[in-house]
């Protein structure tokens with residue numbers, strides 16, 4: 032069986048090579064011969080190991096083409112968060128302004144991207160001339176250094192159309208471990224007549240199946256109006272046989288004396304939701320389940336008016352949570368929820384809060400800092416959990432939403448009507464919203480501070496106040512990061528409003544005080560699985576902070592995931608997080 036698969040693959044490869052040799056490569060037909068091993072172990076598992084570097088390169092090319100084919104029917108979510116930099120004499124490069132892009136990427140023949148955020152960033156999809164489009168593998172060019180979201184997502188492949196020996200020279204450099212994975216390292220240069228927009232840089236290839244696991248470099252010979260960014264692109268072995276693109280870090284700019292930069296930025300691009308249902312009509316039929324029809328209630332009777340009201344809110348809550356999860360915007364229930372849940376429980380118990388329905392917590396998969404609640408479910412964004420310095424500040428954020436629930440500020444009961452769930456994933460932000468009126472915001476803050484003062488976090492609110500102070504210092508530059516998409520923003524006209532009263536008890540913000548950690552960089556706490564959207568806490572060894580420049584509050588940093596091979600039998604690593612500095616300790620349940 033596997034041999035047959037391999038033969039199909041080999042035939043395909045021959046076809047592709049033949050196509051590549053022609054001057055004008057024919058567009059690949061997405062319907063044509065899907066590789067039969069999709070979803071199963073890679074075909075070359077049955078191949079003899081290559082004996083020369085030339086054979087290795089052939090395998091690499093084959094595997095890359097197979098990955099492109101495998102991902103073609105998928106439409107992952109792609110998020111790019113970018114910070115423009117300016118030089119601060121004391122802190123080094125710091126954010127000056129920021130940009131945020133979120134969309135679904137269509138990885139089929141012509142790579143395209145549809146936006147969740149509407150067109151409010153201006154500059155939607157200009158029509159590009161087909162020549163440029165071809166050169167960039169179907170992506171938009173970037174006029175005058177303007178950041179087109181597509182510019183980052185196309186870096187998932189070295190060269191979508193022409194990754195082959197006709198267009199590139201491959202030079203073996205060395206062997207190197209990336210995490211647990213032994214890799215072969217190749218330097219890749221485009222051939223002289225290969226044309227514009229060709230990859231120039233280095234690839235890391237794992238040494239069992241010869242999949243590319245990391246790409247680092249840029250694209251060569253930009254035309255006059257095109258600008259190619261440098262990128263460091265990482266793939267993870269999240270399913271058997273394939274390494275899927277998960278992270279891209281980009282950075283430009285030089286702050287050495289005398290350098291004149293037109294452009295200086297750093298950006299993180301994350302991909303996830305590869306396994307999201309694409310929502311074909313047939314899905315509906317395959318998902319029909321016949322649940323138990325037995326009614327377990329001892330006395331089956333109609334609901335009282337209050338019970339009916341609660342039932343109604345529960346229905347709205349379930350609808351919204353399910354819809355957000357289906358759009359890839361909410362992580363499935365998991366261990367991070369348990370941590371959040373514990374903090375909520377601590378607040379509830381010490382304040383004698385008893386609610387008719389339990390309060391649940393979930394993680395929004397996106398970076399902008401926001402919280403909201405729908406019914407009794409509190410939702411906190413991944414980015415917010417990342418930057419919160421400690422458990423007390425996490426309690427501060429959760430207490431605000433818990434206060435809304437306790438005060439009965441229910442929102443979203445209109446979503447109990449199922450027709451309101453019938454919108455495209457990209458329409459999520461336009462169709463759902465959980466913003467409170469200012470009066471409810473003020474009341475929630477007041478109640479939240481009461482609850483915090485009666486809780487185990489009463490003695491830990493200084494850092495929470497410091498966090499608000501740090502947020503205030505950076506707020507004018509980080510409008511995109513602070514733009515909430517479903518809930519209330521924490522700022523109003525550049526001033527932090529959320530829980531602002533806590534700054535009164537906080538010490539002065541001092542960047543030079545190395546043990547004072549007011550906020551963390553993005554991406555340090557929560558790890559999002561690109562394939563199944565699950566989130567988990569990062570288990571990273573804390574690194575000592577040696578200067579004010581190491582603090583990087585709210586900032587974008589490079590990715591350095593520890594690579595490992597997919598192992599179906601291994602449960603998520605149970606290694607405890609070692610927390611030796613405040614900066615890196617995970618928010619853990621209070622005692």
Ligand SMILES: [Zn+2]
Nearest residue numbers: 467472475519
């Ligand atoms: Zn609120």
